[in-house]
Amino acid sequence: MNSSGLSLLSAHLPVAAAADGLLERLPLTLRDTFVQWFPAPTQWLLHHLISIVGILAIFGLFFAFTTVAERKLLGRLQNRLGPNRAGVPKFSFLPFHLKHKLFGLTQPFADAVKALTKEDIVPAAADKLLHFLAPVLVVAFSLLTFAVLPFGRNLIPVELDAALLYFFAAGSATELTIFMAGWASRNKYSLLSAMRALAQVISYELPLLLSVIPVVLVAGTLSTQEIVVAQGFWTFGLLPHWFIFTPWGAAGFLLFLVAALAESNRSPFDLPEAESELIAGHLTEYSGFKYALFFMAEYFGLTALSGLGVTLFLGGWQAPCAFLQFIPSYLWFMGKLVGMIVFFIWVRGTLLRLRIDQLTRLSWQFLVPLALINLGNAAFWALTGAWSGPLQIVRWAVSAALIVVPFVLMGRSLTRGQAPRTYRYAT
Amino acid sequence: MSAADLSPFNSPFAAGTAGPSVRAVKDPFHGDLLEVSMGPQHPSTHGVFRMVVTLDGEIIVKLKPVFGYLHRNHEKIAENTSYLGSMPYTDRLDYLCSMTTNWAYALAVEKLAGQAVPDRAQYLRIIMAELTRLVNHSCLVGFLFNDLGTSFTPLLYAFREREKILDLFESLTGSRMMCNYQRFGGCRVDPTPEWLAAASRLVDNFPRFLDEYETMLTGNEIMLARTQGVGVLDAAKAVNAGITGPCLRASGYNYDVRKVDGYGFYPRFDFRVPLGAHGDTYDRYMMRVLEMRESVKILQQAFRDLPAGPIMDPKSKLRGFRPKAGEAYGRTESPKGELGFFLVSDGSPNPYRYRVRPPTLINLTLLEDMCLGHTIADSVVILGSIDIVLGEVDR
Amino acid sequence: MLGSGIIKGLAVTAKNFVGSYHDPARMVTEQYPEERPKLPEAYRNFPFLVTENATDPMGTLRCVACQICEKECPPQCIYIEKSKDKKPDATGKPQLYPAVFAIDTSVCMSCQICVEVCPFDAIKMDQVFEVAATNRFTGLLLNREQLAKPNSYFHQIHPTDAHEVDTRLAAERKAAEEKAKAAAAAKAAAAAAKPATPAPATATPAAPKPAAQPPTPPTA
């Protein structure tokens, strides 16, 4: 982030500036001290390089521990222990019970070694170039989206005015790589998966965008940092003004969750790699490190979308209460991000997969109309911003009704004819 | 059902072709059809089973099941082994329910030899068979949800309960799955009172698991959308194709060999047969759940009424067993359908002809009819709801 | 309402998540190499041969090489060769013994039929399940020396069964001794000049189990 942007932000934020403690500024201070050792003309480049390296390092590790956390969480959801074997046997200074196992936390590194040392198999009939490019591009595209996420009060890699547009442009490119992978593999399962991926991206790009637009409408900006700033108020210093705590925001968040699940190919929308039908979908013909790259990209995409959800609806890096601001903002962001990911894992541990026609029908017949209604709802909310006193209650009631009634009615029509049944018995 | 209007095949199968033919592609908006070989190595074919599927987009226009990847000629092995020696091999037919396969074989041999079975053994057989039904059905509903795309959660809950029953089997018979428990004229070991108490406690707690399981899944909207109206099986067609067991009853046809033949001591027990109305995958799933609840009832009655006494008929012979020349067909209601054994004796220690009537192979007869017009995702669910075990299909 | 079933499902998995930390009925995992599984007494794996005496296992094998188990074994994994000579068994009666007794455990299917048909209680099921070998053929082909395990070991793994077997054998031996005594007395009384021949035939059990008796129940 360049310094002018920073000063601009600080000017907008008297409260925030006051709360900028030593910890809050620590990442920036570290960066600035490091950069000062170099000649001035190279400093801007170093600024960006440090951002990139920081994101790669932090989210690389985050990815690694997400995989092990997912496996352990899923294990516990399923009454198993999950991976708990991989450890660090040489670290003799650790207490005994940690020495050998370390709760399995070194599992991702063992996995990485395994993925790196596995043979890279490319089918003879495959389109070699595309087959190689797909995993490379998928990681590249999924990393691009991190550029506009505000990780903390002062931590945003690139301050863009149209950050949201950039985010969706970069994010939806990953689906193209899935198509590349599926097409290039010359495998029928991969091909089916590629087609599904395309159908899915076309269907879910729209509700994802439509669920975000109300935020833009109310906040009046496309900049992610400013959207977070717009949520930085508290009633009585306790109740945060996050968008999720408004009727349209809650609805928007739910729509966003569903669409994000679909965009990141997570259960229950993991159709492109539907294990029970398509073996591994577009990943069928990938092995070793290329497979690991796809895996990584999937988690990067999930993390980025979770980060966006945190930014747009959960107040970004804002603390939930005014007096909790002493905790650095980036920790709040990470905490919320972890919460989102845990929720995604929980959903994955519970739900089953939709069929492709049901998936698209859910999008076009349910999510898109509901998101459009929610857009009107947000417009109503923005127009009635001046209402106060008893009118405030009316505003809340109307807004809630505007979203709950269509949800119930459309939900009923969507699930028409499908209900648990009662059965007769013969004796 | 009137037999006259039961035209053998409502599908183009009747026209003498090898199954429904691939739809002719005429309009330019439909491209080529895609032929996918699902299996023998596929996560959802429940073993080494193969479906050659022709797809139009994701819609199945043709499906041919291919068998034999696990064929070991079980029948030939049995014809070269003594009657007793085939008993452990029947464990491996349907490796999820060795107790019921054991019983079916013992039943056929007892019929062939005119062997009596003491009361206590009859009760024990029913206890084992119904415990096996719990094992099989809980496995099935778990696997079905895996086919539906859960990340193993329902399967592992089901396996957790199955594990407890398998522990019981292990402490009684010495083996978890390959029980080898039944003998001609009785059972091999007598359970202790502690074992019976533990089993009874387990059975009493089983409905709690079922309730939790149903809360989790039976009302789930995605589950309803995925299974209701999928793979509908018409009752008349099912009867003609020899579909038996829960698949038939899901179509609403009341036929349970436990009731019809009343083998063993089943007529002494009070239980009901759940019947479906639609014959779709959801009904087939619910039949399993409801049958488990009925099995719990049977088990509770069996534990209550279990008589004392010997577990083997004194006239039964372990070695040198030579039934008189003749033949017999014994059939039982195994958890998967009607399991029959057809035995021909020529008076020698080995059966002259030993034939297994495998329920799952015959239940697969209508797999294609059930899958046509559905998507590839549905085909694995339909296959899962039929409940096949390849050890039995291929023998 | 749409979504209620999904929320119920999420609640159930959450309940299981919490339960997995405190409810042993939900968390059934055993951490195998550290936690040894508690094998039930009835557990069976591969057969072994019972010897009376741990110090002289080959001399006190109960097996008399009658080859019944070899005949009855469904997968035909037992191979026996009879000895040419006879050795006195535990009761002092001269018996044949297996010169070669091999079990191919890669073929054995742990069905316990050999145990059930053995009239001498000479072959029993072991509980050792860690039988990995580096060679599929020779490593899993167990010979007489590897198969022989003392009666005390049998007592250790199947106490109930072993106790029953010992009581029965003791009774049989006593009966046999008394019979032999009676026979000797009778012979002495008859004062026959011809030398006494060993009473039992080669491979006939001293007192075979009644055929109708059910096989030995291994559970407690």
Next chain:
Amino acid sequence: MESLEQIRDRLLARFPGASVTLVINPGAAAEHSLLLGAAHAVEMARFLRDDPALQLDYCSNATGLDWPDKEIVETKKLSVADPAGGPAKIVEEKTKRFEPGYLEAVYHLYSMALRHGPVIIRLRTGNRTDQVTLPSFTPIWRSCDFQEREIFDLFGIVFAGHPDLRRILMWDEFKDHPMRKDYVDPDDYEWEPTPHDRVLERAKAHYPVPPPAPAAPVSPTPEAKP
């Protein structure tokens, strides 16, 4: 349900010229069966399925049986009147009779609608080599579909009128029919030094260069069993 004799009589009355024989099962089960002549078998099967009193709508089990050729030595005792007028002399006359074998298909029919059964019907081929065609019951009971394919595969009975008669359990290129009594299993087994070396001997004979014996066996590998 009617007795088998009644069913036989009704079938004979309904289908003049057809052959229906009662086959007695001497065993304890006493499940007797009807042997149908192949010529009218399909019509008779359809009659059995559609007859309102029988309604045998469910074919539970269809299987094959192989009865190989037999050479039967019959001993006849003849009393030959002594021409001398003495007591009749009993002479034993031995006749060798060659009984040709045949393949048999057995169907176990039940009625699901009326809940009775089984009615067992059998069909026999002319011999075991060239006259092995039987009519298929698959158009009557579809449950015979896979089972008749299995009989074709394992016994070699050809079912005329079966819509899709292919091998089902064995692979398509397989030549013989393994469930026949005279089937000789191939000798190209995997080489396994097991004590039961009947297989081993044949494998050795099959492969021109037998693989080397395992080095340093742990146990004294027993000699080949004679």
